[in-house]
Structures are given as structure tokens and as C-alpha cells.
Amino acid sequence: MKNNTDNKPIVYACSGCSSAAQMTNYLALQLDRKSVAEMSCIVGVGGNVKKLLHTAKSGRPIVVIDGCPLSCAKACLNNHDIQPTHHFELSKFGVAKKYHADFNLEEANKILQTLENCIISGEQKLLQEAQKPKQYKDIEIIEVSTKKQLKAFINFPLELYKGNKYYVPQLYKDIAATFDKNQNPALEFCEAKYWLAYKEGKLAGRIAGIINHKFIAQWQQPYARFGWFDFIEDENTAFALLQAAEKWARAKGMKAVHGPLGFTNFDYAGMLTAGFEELGTFATIYNFPYYPETIQKAGYKKETGWVEYKISLGTQVSEKLQKLAAIVERRLHLTSLKPTTKKEIQPFANNIFNLLNEAYAGLFGMVALNERQIEYNIKKYLSFIKPEFVSLVLDANKELAGFAITMPSLSIALQKSEGKLFPFGFLHIMKAFKKNNTADLLLVAVRKDLQGKGVNAMLMRDINLSFIKNGIAFAESNPELEDNHKVQSMWEYFDARQHKQRACFMKSL
Structure with a gap:
């Protein structure tokens, strides 16, 4: 059995003053000391402690020891949609629940041996099954x-989603640049392989x-990623593709695979x-x-999630939002800059991404952009963008305090152009910029020292005014981490x- 905590089972025990509850904690502690499992805190899982929840959802095997049929520890995990790999209930071992009494040490040690054998044999079986390569004879x-294969890789979704009225193609030019080492600076610190499946x-x-x-150096998580994952409605095709990525990741010494994710947070x-x-x-x-x-049938479990909102805009900015924005503006000595040309935005370009690095630090998987990446994203x-759809907030020293970058929706335009600019795709995009009733919110950030002080109200007021002026009736928030309540609080004025949810899934190797 491996001693690496990245693969070691996590053990949770119930709590309480009864002899049975004492025994569960003793058993969990002994399993930890014997390096059979790593003991974690069930109070953290039940109490929404983010770090402990992240551990519980890491995809590692989970052992739960409950002292009585109430199964409190298991219930706490179930509240977060987490299912244990092993669940031991001491009453089934004949352990009586007594108050004002200590547990029987001899009885506990006998049970410990049984638990240890079950966990070790179970983990070895799971590990062997996971690492045993399966043969998918009809899948190549x-x-x-080659360039031809890469083009097929990029274009595959166009055929897969042909005729689907909800799918929006990605811009071919941008995706091709993402995979180009000469253009994408993220490939200086990322390794990547791409596979195609044929049936x-x-x-x-x-x-x-x-x-x-x-990411691995900063987060101390030796995880590979999978991304650009698409497949026909055939489980074996998906399993074979995932197996190829997992085999490569395992050979590189990775302990888990998670995704779908791109090279960075901006993919x-x-x-x-x-x-x-x-x-x-x-x-x-x-x-x-x-x-x-399909991904869950392949052994992946949810690691984190995002939510998205569709905002219906009225013909006026809400009075409550206007009042709050005015108070914040006055109290914090802030001013709004409402650009009308790209030239007005350019002096703040680098600061926008530096502020974004600061504001997003600590969010799921975030790794700060370096200078080359900032330059790349400025161009991208x-x-x-449409300058009128950008809001900048400056402090008393004319330094950037916050920003919101939005743009007219390109969904319909990209559907019509199939993600291509030429020969006529650019005309659809130009039309979308000139006349549209929907906007996409791309990036919103506030300086750390001003977060929670209402700066978002100024940004949303200014953006809302611009939307009304430009005939925008709806806005798409795009993904927000499901536990990022600060960001989600912006929508209380609208x-x-x-309307949408998405998830990142993980599997231990």
C-alpha cells in the first residue's frame, strides 16, 4: 500500500461522549497512525469548512466509522453528495453504546484489525482495477x-453538434492560437498531448x-488535466479517451486527473x-x-462547480443600486471612467490584468498570469471589445480600483459563421457588435483592499446604463464559482x- 496521502483513504469518525463514539475516534486515530488512512475532521465537512470539504471531494477513497445506527458521520458527508467507499457501523460489530463509560480496548483492537484488513484489501482491489488497462477493440x-490531425481535433465539435441550436462554436482562430507554442505563452510551463478516437x-x-x-508548484497538487473533451454518445469512446489521458498522466508521475480544464484559468x-x-x-x-x-461512470467525482445567471434588464437602473453606488463613490473618493474609445482603455491594460491576478488569487486553480500571458490576453x-461596454473605477490617486469588461453576445454570430472569420463570418460578428439585445459579462474584479465595500455597485450601475443606452435587454453572467457568494451578490439588484451549472470532475490515479 502507498503511504502517499494523495492516494491514501480519508477516514472520518462520528463524535460524541458515548463509549461507541470514543471507540470510533480511537479506531480512526489508529488507522491514521498505522498509515492505513488519513484522519480528517467530520465537523469540517458538516460545517462547510472549505479546505476540509475540498479534501473530502478530492476523489480519494473515504472510510466512515459510525458508533450507532444514526450514522451521523455518513449523514454529514451525504449532505454534500459525498458517498463513502467503506462504511463501518460499530453496532453491527456488537458494540454497545454506553454513556459515562469508557470503551473496551480489547474489543476495539479486534475491530481495528478487521477494519484494517478490509480497507487495505479494498483499496488494493480498487487500485488494481483502476490501473488495469481495459481493451476497447472497436475504438482506435x-x-x-500532424497539422491535419490537429485541424480535425479542433473541428470535431462542429460535426458532433451540427444542428444543435444551443451549441456555440469556438472561434477557430483563437483555438488554433491556444495550441500554438509560438503564440500561447502558457505552453512555456504546460505539457500537453492530444488524442483522437475513431470508431x-x-x-x-x-x-x-x-x-x-x-499550478502544481503553487497548489502542491500533482494533478494532470483533461480538456477539449468531446465524444459521440458511446461510453467506450469516452472511456478509451480518458484512459489514454490517464495513462499518460500516470507515466508523468501525476496522482490525479481533473477537468475539463484548459491550460490556465482563462481557457x-x-x-x-x-x-x-x-x-x-x-x-x-x-x-x-x-x-x-459518462464521466461519473468512468470513476470521476465532482471536485468543484460553477453557476451561471441570465439577467433581465429593465429600462432603468434600480433606485437602490443607484443610491448605493453614489454612497460608495462619495465615501471612498472613487470616480467612474466610462471609455468611448479603445485608446482610453489602453493605459490601464496592464493594470487590469495585474488587478485581476490580485483579485482572483486563491480562487480554484488560479495561477497568476506572467508578463507574456498578460500581453497575450491584452491582444486577445x-x-x-466594445469600449462602451467597459467600466473602470479609479481611486483618489487615479489608480485602478476595479473594472468590468463585457461585450455584445457573439453566440448567434458564431453559430452562423461556424466559428470562422472568413469568408463571411466577420460580417456576422460586426453585425452582432452593432445591433444586439444580449451581452456577455467577461471579467469583473475589484482590488483586494476595496472588496466588500460596494465597488461592484458602481461597476454594475455604469454597465447597466451602457446596456440600456445600447438596447441590451439581457446579460449572461458566464461561470462563477458556486461558493463565490461575493460575486453572486451582484445580481440581487437585478x-x-x-439557469446553468457546470462542474470540474476528478479521479485519483
Whole structure:
């Protein structure tokens, strides 16, 4: 059995003053000391402590020891949709629940031996099954090695989702640049492999395997990523693709695989789990409902999630929002800059991404952008925006305090152009910029020292005014971490409907 805590089972015990509860803690502690399992805190799971919840949802095997039929420890985990790998209830071992009495040490040690044997044999069996390569005779997996294969990799979703009215193609030019080492600076610290799946000679799926070394160094999590994962409605195709990525990751010394994620936080991420009959956006992944079902059958468990909102805008900014924005403006000596040209935004371009690094630090998987990445993203985003759809807030020293970057929705335009600028795709995009009733919120950030002080109210007021002026009736929030309540609080001033959910899934290797 491995002693590495990345693969070691986590053990939780119930709490209480009875002899049975005391015994559960003794057993959990002994399993930890024997390196059979790593003891963690069930109070943390039941009490929504983020770090402990993250541990519980890491995909490692879970052992639960309950002292009585109430199964309190198991219930706490179930409240967070976490199922134990092993559940031991001491009453089934004949342990009596007594108050004002100590547990029987001899009895406990006999049970300990049984638990230890069950856990070790169970873990070895699970590990052997997970690492045993399965044969999918009708599926051929080919590693991408030519430009022609890469083009097929990029274009596969166009065929898969042909005729689907909710799927929004990604811009081919941007995706091609993402995979180009000469253009994408993230490839300086990321390794990647790409695979295609063929069934009966026909292209049936794709997957990217990624190792972000900066993420591993910062988060101390030797996890590989999978991304750009698409497949026909055939489990074996998906399993074969995932197996290829997992085999590569294991050979590289990785302890887990999670995704769908891109090279960085600014790539496409999160598998759609709800909202399949909602129009996608150009910044997000759309997938069929069979995707999350299949990924879980492959042994993956949810690691984290995102939610999205569709905001209905009225013809006026709410009085409550206007009052709050005015108070914040006056109290914190802030001013709004409402640019009308890209030239007005350019002096703040670097500061926008530096502020974003600061504001997003600590969020799931976030690794700060370096100078080359900032330059890359300035070209990618700021050259492609409508200035009136940007709001900047400055402090008394004219330093950037917060920003919101939005743009007219490109969903319909990209559907019509199939993600291509030429020969006529750019005309659809130009039309979307000129006349549209929907906008996408791309990036919103507030300086750390001003977070929680109402700066968001100023940003939302200014953006709302611009939307009204430009005939925007609806806005898409795009993904927000489901536990990022600060961001979600922005929508209390609007008629907002939470309409989509997505998740990142993980599997231990």
C-alpha cells in the first residue's frame, strides 16, 4: 500500500461522549497512525469548512466509522453528495453504546484489525482495477502529431453538434492560437498531448491531456488535466479517451486527473451539468446531457462547480443600486471612467490584468498570469471589445480600483459563421457588435483592499446604463464559482435567473 496521502483513504469518525463514539475516534486515530488512512475532521465537512470539504471531494477513497445506527458521520458527508467507499457501523460489530463509560480496548483492537484488513484489501482491489488497462477493440486512439490531425481535433465539435441550436462554436482562430507554442505563452510551463478516437473508421471523439507545472508548484497538487473533451454518445469512446489521458498522466508521475480544464484559468473549463436547453456563450463549453453521466461512470467525482445567471434588464437602473453606488463613490473618493474609445482603455491594460491576478488569487486553480500571458490576453480581449461596454473605477490617486469588461453576445454570430472569420463570418460578428439585445459579462474584479465595500455597485450601475443606452435587454453572467457568494451578490439588484451549472470532475490515479 502507498503511504502517499494523495492516494491514501480519508477516514472520518462520528463524535460524541458515548463509549461507541470514543471507540470510533480511537479506531480512526489508529488507522491514521498505522498509515492505513488519513484522519480528517467530520465537523469540517458538516460545517462547510472549505479546505476540509475540498479534501473530502478530492476523489480519494473515504472510510466512515459510525458508533450507532444514526450514522451521523455518513449523514454529514451525504449532505454534500459525498458517498463513502467503506462504511463501518460499530453496532453491527456488537458494540454497545454506553454513556459515562469508557470503551473496551480489547474489543476495539479486534475491530481495528478487521477494519484494517478490509480497507487495505479494498483499496488494493480498487487500485488494481483502476490501473488495469481495459481493451476497447472497436475504438482506435490516435495521438495528434500532424497539422491535419490537429485541424480535425479542433473541428470535431462542429460535426458532433451540427444542428444543435444551443451549441456555440469556438472561434477557430483563437483555438488554433491556444495550441500554438509560438503564440500561447502558457505552453512555456504546460505539457500537453492530444488524442483522437475513431470508431469503425469514423472520428468519434477527442481529448487533451495537460500538465500545468506552475499550478502544481503553487497548489502542491500533482494533478494532470483533461480538456477539449468531446465524444459521440458511446461510453467506450469516452472511456478509451480518458484512459489514454490517464495513462499518460500516470507515466508523468501525476496522482490525479481533473477537468475539463484548459491550460490556465482563462481557457474553457467546466462540464455543463444543468441548462442543456439554454443557448451557450462564446466563453463557455456546451455539451450534451450524456457527458456528466459518462464521466461519473468512468470513476470521476465532482471536485468543484460553477453557476451561471441570465439577467433581465429593465429600462432603468434600480433606485437602490443607484443610491448605493453614489454612497460608495462619495465615501471612498472613487470616480467612474466610462471609455468611448479603445485608446482610453489602453493605459490601464496592464493594470487590469495585474488587478485581476490580485483579485482572483486563491480562487480554484488560479495561477497568476506572467508578463507574456498578460500581453497575450491584452491582444486577445482588449482588441476585441466594445469600449462602451467597459467600466473602470479609479481611486483618489487615479489608480485602478476595479473594472468590468463585457461585450455584445457573439453566440448567434458564431453559430452562423461556424466559428470562422472568413469568408463571411466577420460580417456576422460586426453585425452582432452593432445591433444586439444580449451581452456577455467577461471579467469583473475589484482590488483586494476595496472588496466588500460596494465597488461592484458602481461597476454594475455604469454597465447597466451602457446596456440600456445600447438596447441590451439581457446579460449572461458566464461561470462563477458556486461558493463565490461575493460575486453572486451582484445580481440581487437585478431580475436574475440561475439557469446553468457546470462542474470540474476528478479521479485519483
